[in-house]
Amino acid sequence: MDVTALDRQQATYPLELCASSVPLFQSYLGSVPIVELKRPEAYLGGDGFHEFVYFPVGGGPEFGDSEKLNLVPPDAAPDYCISRTSSCQMTAFHAAAMKEEREDMILEKMESTTGSGSRESFTKRKAEVVADQKSKDKRIKGEVEGESEVKTKCSTQVSRNSSKENSKACEVQKPDYIHVRARRGQATDSHSLAERARREKISKKMKCLQDLVPGCNKVTGKAGMLDEIINYVQSLQRQVEFLSMKIAALNSSVEFNVENLPIKEFPAYVANFPAAAKLPAMPSLTCFQLNPMQKEAVNCMLNETMHPPLTATEGIASASLSIPEQALSSSTITQLQPFSTWNMDPQGLYNVYNMGFH
């Protein structure tokens, strides 16, 4: 497999161009003392460097342009922001990505050959190289046609690691183009790269949604997550409707001061609402209980009973039954002692309740 890759490379990259790019690369590296950079032809036959890839056709003139090598901090340099571009640009940046990887490879090889002594300088140079590649992106546009036949396999571990680190610095620099690194064993077709970029964009958005929707962490996969999202949106919309009904009710009660609502209407009124529908009963309950202490009792009872889900009618019944107990407990207990019999007859309880506050 490696040999065929090499064959392909040999076909697309005439050796003289590689030879011309090597001295440029050397000058690029500048003061790097290790001149063990063998000529790239040597890498061709070598078994250790079988995955080595050459510089592209249009690589030469660009290196000449890069007179200035501004030192960019390594973490900010390669910038793989995903954005939508035309396919033409895609091939340009695909080529740029390829170049970057090749340079990484070269640097990696150099590192391995020279030892870890000057590793910092190498990483710096790598960053510079990559940064310069990025800055030259626009100039690459002219050479798109020449590079559109680039179909080499770039398989480096360095690129994978760096793409992982550098995806953090995504939004730092201005990204006009997609920078996608082809990982080991993946196709470097422009279509598949675009497809991968699209998929990554979508997964990013799904993650963002995952943060919004509670309980999405347990579900994996698009379908399950979409289910959760749909349920959540529906529940939010239902809540909004319910709250709007409640506000309308409160509004009308505040405006028209309806205090004589008969109790019989409440179950029918509340039955239209979902489970947490005890709350609309609250205004009507507060209406017929004018005592502030009674209001408190109602409020705290309803707050307590809100947490366990109850049906509408049950809620009313339990609220009405438990209010007297709460009210009695909150009020002075000494008054309760004469009442030895606790008959659960609602009528009786209401009597007790009324008597307790006179």
Next chain:
Amino acid sequence: MASFLPDLEPGPEVSPEFERKKRRKTEGNPYSFHPTQGNRRIKQWRTQREQRIYSSNLIESLRRSPRATGNYVRDMAYRLLAVSAKGTTRWSRAILLGRLAAGAKMRKHKRAKVGANRKSRKPVSNRQKRKLPAVERKLMALGRLVPGCGKLPLANLLEETSDYIAALEMQVRAMTAISEFLASGGAQPPAGRLVNS
């Protein structure tokens, strides 16, 4: 009422800048900055300021209008929410442009749907094929839930959904606070509104 009218002045200062930035960027690259802008937008929904503005607007509109049916309040709430979104998102534009138009279209679509269903039920073998793109069906369902996003591609739909969810959460919080405020008789200042996540 005046006691809880928020300081609306800072609002307009921020939004035109934001919109200008967005317009400039969208001209060139529609999606290059979307991750950051979307996140920023979503975070804005969580701020106290948005909630205060929204709830004060809602209370004001409620006081102005004589009728207070549930549906009216709901429509008003959604319209105000769309206004708070300042028309930057598709769902907000869809809401603002008219629920009436949507209602008319729904009737048309209903008739078309019935006919389509009849056709699809006949071939039994096709039923398997219909169910296979389960993800697609869910996407369509989600598109129907979010206003104005019936036929959006996945990426845009997800973005709209996240913004819509953030906005809905803000709306629920604000309306809960309003209802508590109204229930307490309007005597206490709405301090509960300021408690935010």
